[in-house]
Amino acid sequence: MGSTTEEKAVVFNNVEKKYTVNRLFGTCEITAFKDLSFSINKGVITGLLGLNGAGKTTILKLTTGLLFCTSGTVSVFGRSPLSLETKKLTGFLPELPYFSPFEKPLDILKYYGALSGMKEPFISKRAEEVLEITGLSPHKEKKTGQFSKGMLQRLGIAQAIMHEPELLILDEPASGLDPLAVRDIRQIISDTAKKGTTVLLSSHSISEVEKICSEVLIMKEGRLARTVQRHEWETGSGLEEIFINTVRTDDNYMSASLRNNRNADTKETVKMDSI
Amino acid sequence: MSFLSYLKLIWILAYRTFRESLKTRFFLLFAIFAFILMYISVLGSMLAISHEERVLTDISLLLMEILCIVYAIFQVSSAFSTEIRNKTIYLVLSRPVPRAVCLAGKETGVMLSTAFIILILSLMAVFVIKSRGLSVPDYFFAAAVGTFIKTAILTSFAFLLSLLSTSDITAFVMSGLFYVLGHVTSEIEPLVQKASGVKFFILKLCGILFPNLNLYSVRDTAAAGFPFTAGSLSAAFLWISAAYILSAWAFSRKEF
Numbered sequence: 001m002g003s004t005t006e007e008k009a010v011v012f013n014n015v016e017k018k019y020t021v022n023r024l025f026g027t028c029e030i031t032a033f034k035d036l037s038f039s040i041n042k043g044v045i046t047g048l049l050g051l052n053g054a055g056k057t058t059i060l061k062l063t064t065g066l067l068f069c070t071s072g073t074v075s076v077f078g079r080s081p082l083s084l085e086t087k088k089l090t091g092f093l094p095e096l097p098y099f100s101p102f103e104k105p106l107d108i109l110k111y112y113g114a115l116s117g118m119k120e121p122f123i124s125k126r127a128e129e130v131l132e133i134t135g136l137s138p139h140k141e142k143k144t145g146q147f148s149k150g151m152l153q154r155l156g157i158a159q160a161i162m163h164e165p166e167l168l169i170l171d172e173p174a175s176g177l178d179p180l181a182v183r184d185i186r187q188i189i190s191d192t193a194k195k196g197t198t199v200l201l202s203s204h205s206i207s208e209v210e211k212i213c214s215e216v217l218i219m220k221e222g223r224l225a226r227t228v229q230r231h232e233w234e235t236g237s238g239l240e241e242i243f244i245n246t247v248r249t250d251d252n253y254m255s256a257s258l259r260n261n262r263n264a265d266t267k268e269t270v271k272m273d274s275i
Numbered sequence: 276m277s278f279l280s281y282l283k284l285i286w287i288l289a290y291r292t293f294r295e296s297l298k299t300r301f302f303l304l305f306a307i308f309a310f311i312l313m314y315i316s317v318l319g320s321m322l323a324i325s326h327e328e329r330v331l332t333d334i335s336l337l338l339m340e341i342l343c344i345v346y347a348i349f350q351v352s353s354a355f356s357t358e359i360r361n362k363t364i365y366l367v368l369s370r371p372v373p374r375a376v377c378l379a380g381k382e383t384g385v386m387l388s389t390a391f392i393i394l395i396l397s398l399m400a401v402f403v404i405k406s407r408g409l410s411v412p413d414y415f416f417a418a419a420v421g422t423f424i425k426t427a428i429l430t431s432f433a434f435l436l437s438l439l440s441t442s443d444i445t446a447f448v449m450s451g452l453f454y455v456l457g458h459v460t461s462e463i464e465p466l467v468q469k470a471s472g473v474k475f476f477i478l479k480l481c482g483i484l485f486p487n488l489n490l491y492s493v494r495d496t497a498a499a500g501f502p503f504t505a506g507s508l509s510a511a512f513l514w515i516s517a518a519y520i521l522s523a524w525a526f527s528r529k530e531f
Contacts, residue, residue: 115288
C-alpha cells in the first residue's frame with residue numbers, strides 16, 4: 001500500500017465499534033470490531049467477504065455515517081463520513097431495499113435525486129438515463145408493487161447511482177437474485193466503476209466478488225483477517241480456497257488479547273472453531 | 276447549503292411523509308371507522324331532547340380530538356421504526372440531508388396529515404350535524420383549530436418520546452400519558468401556590484415543562500370571540516420548538 005492519503009477513497013484507522021444491546025435489566029456492550037485499520041484506493045472495486053456477523057455491514061454503515069465509531073477514525077475522501085460534502089459523493093444500496101409499492105420508479109428516483117441536491121430539469125433527464133442503465137426503462141410505467149426482487153434491486157442500484165457518486169457502497173447487491181439478474185447487476189457495477197467510481201461492496205457470493213473485484217478484504221469475527229489482490233486468486237488456487245483457508249485456519253493466528261477483549265465485552269464465551 | 280435549500284428539503288420530506296400516510300390501508304380503515312363512530316354519536320345526542328345541537332357538536336368535537344390524537348400518536352410512534360425496518364431511512368440519511376432537517380420534514384409531514392384528518396373529520400361532523408337538520412355552531416371551527424394545535428404539540432413531543440424509547444408500544448403509551456398530563460397541568464397552579472421549598476420548585480417546573488393543553492380546549496370560550504390569545508399561540512410555538520430541539524439532539528445521536 002504505497003498510495004498517499006489523497007489517493008484513498010476510504011480510510012479506517014484503529015476503528016472500534018461497540019453496540020449497546022438492551023436487556024431486560026440494563027444493557028450490555030458487544031464489540032463488533034476493534035483496532036480495525038484498512039484503506040481503499042480510489043477508482044477500484046473492493047469486496048468485503050466474511051461469514052455472518054463478521055462486521056461487513058457495520059463497515060458499510062460506518063462509511064455512510066449511519067453508525068458512529070466508538071473510537072478511531074473513519075474518513076471518506078479525507079473527510080468525516082458524517083459531513084454533507086462527503087454524503088454528496090456517496091451512493092448507498094442497503095441489503096434488500098424497500099420502495100413504496102404505490103409509486104413508479106421515475107418518481108422514486110426523482111425523490112432521491114432531489115434529496116441528493118439535484119435540480120430540475122437535470123433530475124428528470126438523469127432519472128431516465130439511470131432507468132436505461134439499470135434496464136428498468138420498459139417498466140417505468142409500472143408501480144414498484146408489481147416489481148420482482150431483481151427489479152427492486154436494480155431500482156436500488158439506480159437510486160444509489162442517481163447523483164453520480166464518486167463512492168458507491170453496496171450491501172449484498174446480488175443477494176437472492178436469479179443468474180441473469182446477477183449478471184446484469186455485475187455489468188452495471190463494472191460500468192459504473194469504469195467511469196472512475198470507487199465501489200465498496202459486501203457479499204456472501206465468492207464467485208461474484210471474484211469476477212468483479214480488484215481487491216478483497218476478508219473479515220473474520222470483527223477483524224480484517226486478510227487483504228487479497230486480484231492477481232493472488234488469479235494465479236493461485238482461486239478466491240474460494242483463499243477465503244475458506246483464511247476463515248478456518250485464521251483461528252490459529254487470532255491474538256489472545258483480542259479474544260480476551262471480545263470475551264470481556266460480551267460477557268460471553270466466544271466459541272472458536274477448532275480445526 | 277443555504278437556508279432555502281434546507282426549507283426545500285423539509286418540504287420534499289414532509290410532502291412525501293404526507294402522501295405515504297394517506298396511501299396506507301390504515302388511513303382508509305381509520306376514516307371508515309371514524310365516520311361510523313361519528314354517525315353513532317347521533318344516538319347519544321338524541322337522548323338530549325332540548326340541546327341536541329350542542330350535545331351532537333360536543334360529541335363530534337370530542338371524537339375528532341380523540342381520533343386525531345390516536346392517529347397522530349400512532350403515526351409518530353411507528354414513524355422511525357417502520358423506516359428502520361424498511362431501511363428507507365438509510366436511503367435518506369446516507370444522502371446530504373442533515374438529521375435535523377430530516378426530522379423537521381417528518382414532523383411537518385405528520386402535522387400535515389393530522390391537519391388533513393381534522394379536515395375530513397370536520398366535514399364528517401358537519402355532514403352528521405346537517406343530516407339531523409341542525410346548524411353548525413360558530414365555535415365548531417375554532418375548536419377544530421384548537422384540536423390541531425393540541426395535536427401539533429403532542430406530535431412534537433411524541434417524536435421526542437419515540438426517539439428516546441426502545442419500542443413502538445412504549446412510545447405510544449408514553450405519548451398517551453403525555454396527552455393526559457397536558458390536561459391536568461392547569462391544576463398544578465393552585466398546588467404551586469400552596470407549596471413551598473423543594474415541592475414548590477418541582478411543581479413549578481412541571482407547570483412549565485408540561486404543555487397546558489387546556490389552553491386549546493376552546494369549546495366554551497370560542498362563542499365569546501377569538502379563543503386564542505397571543506400568549507397561548509406563543510406557548511404552543513415554544514413547546515413545539517423545544518420538543519423539536521430535544522428530538523433533533525436525540526436524533527443526531529441515534530444509530531441506524
